[in-house]
Amino acid sequence: MVTSNVRVVRSILAAAPHRSALRLLPSIDPRSSSLLQLPRSQTSPSLRTLAVVAARSSYSSLSSTEEPNMVKVKAIRVHELGGPEVLKWEEVEVGEPKEGEIRVRNKAIGVNFIDIYFRKGVYTKDLPFTPGMEAVGVVTAVGPGLTGIEVGDVVAYAGNPMGSYSEEQILPANAAVPVPSTIDHKVAASILLKGMTAYVLLRRCFKVEAGHTILVHAAAGGVGSLLCQWAKALGATVIGTVSTEEKAAQAAQDGCHHVIVHTKEDFVSKVNEITSGKGVNVVYDSVGKDTFQGSLSCLMSRGFMVSFGQSSGTPDPVPLSYLLPKSLFLTRPSLMHYTATRDELLAAAGEVFANVASGVLRVRVNHIYPLSDAARAHIDLESRKTSGSIVLVPDV
Numbered sequence: 373m374v375t376s377n378v379r380v381v382r383s384i385l386a387a388a389p390h391r392s393a394l395r396l397l398p399s400i401d402p403r404s405s406s407l408l409q410l411p412r413s414q415t416s417p418s419l420r421t422l423a424v425v426a427a428r429s430s431y432s433s434l435s436s437t438e439e440p441n442m443v444k445v446k447a448i449r450v451h452e453l454g455g456p457e458v459l460k461w462e463e464v465e466v467g468e469p470k471e472g473e474i475r476v477r478n479k480a481i482g483v484n485f486i487d488i489y490f491r492k493g494v495y496t497k498d499l500p501f502t503p504g505m506e507a508v509g510v511v512t513a514v515g516p517g518l519t520g521i522e523v524g525d526v527v528a529y530a531g532n533p534m535g536s537y538s539e540e541q542i543l544p545a546n547a548a549v550p551v552p553s554t555i556d557h558k559v560a561a562s563i564l565l566k567g568m569t570a571y572v573l574l575r576r577c578f579k580v581e582a583g584h585t586i587l588v589h590a591a592a593g594g595v596g597s598l599l600c601q602w603a604k605a606l607g608a609t610v611i612g613t614v615s616t617e618e619k620a621a622q623a624a625q626d627g628c629h630h631v632i633v634h635t636k637e638d639f640v641s642k643v644n645e646i647t648s649g650k651g652v653n654v655v656y657d658s659v660g661k662d663t664f665q666g667s668l669s670c671l672m673s674r675g676f677m678v679s680f681g682q683s684s685g686t687p688d689p690v691p692l693s694y695l696l697p698k699s700l701f702l703t704r705p706s707l708m709h710y711t712a713t714r715d716e717l718l719a720a721a722g723e724v725f726a727n728v729a730s731g732v733l734r735v736r737v738n739h740i741y742p743l744s745d746a747a748r749a750h751i752d753l754e755s756r757k758t759s760g761s762i763v764l765v766p767d768v
């Protein structure tokens with residue numbers, strides 16, 4: 373396009389007596405607003421004006437043809453950290469996918485507590501940003517040279533990059549996994565991140581086997597309910613804590629052999645009673661501050677404390693010596709570290725979808741909100757008014 377620009381100006385100058393100005397053309401910057409830097413001594417005002425118009429017209433053509441095609445969509449944006457009110461429904465632009473990327477039109481978007489952590493600033497992210505780390509959608513465009521994914525494919529992703537609270541988004545192709553045609557979009561969006569988290573907790577951090585006794589906090593929550601179902605299928609004895617009788621009934625349906633309503637009784641004493649003082653092999657704690665110390669007390673000798681969330685706040689620091697009396701193990705895992713390679717990601721997603729297909733995992737999509745109403749979803753999740761999974765769907 374720059375060569376074409378020079379050609380246009382050449383043709384203009386060719387009609388003029390000042391042919392010596394042609395030697396200046398290679399230095400012409402078509403983006404310049406300084407009358408192309410042509411010396412006044414070598415060009416007439418009318419000729420200079422023609423040159424400027426031609427160059428600017430050519431650059432305008434360059435901009436319109438070489439800039440990526442931008443699609444205007446609606447998304448939730450966060451410009452400042454804080455409560456649910458900082459979630460703003462705005463118009464954004466999404467460009468064409470580059471090499472190794474795909475563009476996806478989201479059909480269902482999973483809501484997870486990690487979204488709240490980023491909104492509040494518990495986890496850091498440069499402002500402004502679009503929250504959300506899980507979605508299912510249809511591929512609308514693929515980057516140059518990309519193979520293995522085609523326009524029209526249904527894919528899901530969970531984890532990085534953040535930005536699923538949007539009608540469309542750009543994704544690295546290697547972050548997307550194919551969704552089996554037998555699994556509903558909302559089900560897939562509600563289970564992939566939570567399901568892979570459950571997989572990592574039960575099969576990678578501590579490998580639960582038949583005969584083990586485990587304690588699951590927030591047993592009626594999105595991850596908690598999957599942990600209970602999966603652990604029961606593995607042959608473990610499952611103890612779960614919940615906040616209400618209604619949630620206790622759901623936890624029992626999901627495989628809890630013993631359900632403790634922690635608002636009515638002390639869970640440490642109850643676990644001690646259930647296990648005859650032996651304690652549990654592993655605790656899965658997503659609550660954090662309110663349960664952390666009690667969780668450690670529930671463990672048997674050489675037990676595993678797996679802290680994977682902090683819905684009640686960050687736990688108080690624990691001296692290393694606190695683990696010594698029972699030789700306890702303590703870990704704070706991140707899903708992303710266990711799905712860092714493409715093979716690990718496909719293996720985790722494959723386990724989740726296979727267990728959904730076999731009926732081991734029953735997904736409860738109990739709450740569906742319009743994407744534009746994400747703030748209300750966050751309010752309900754934070755106040756523990758929800759059970760099972762929460763899904764956002766783009767506004768029709």
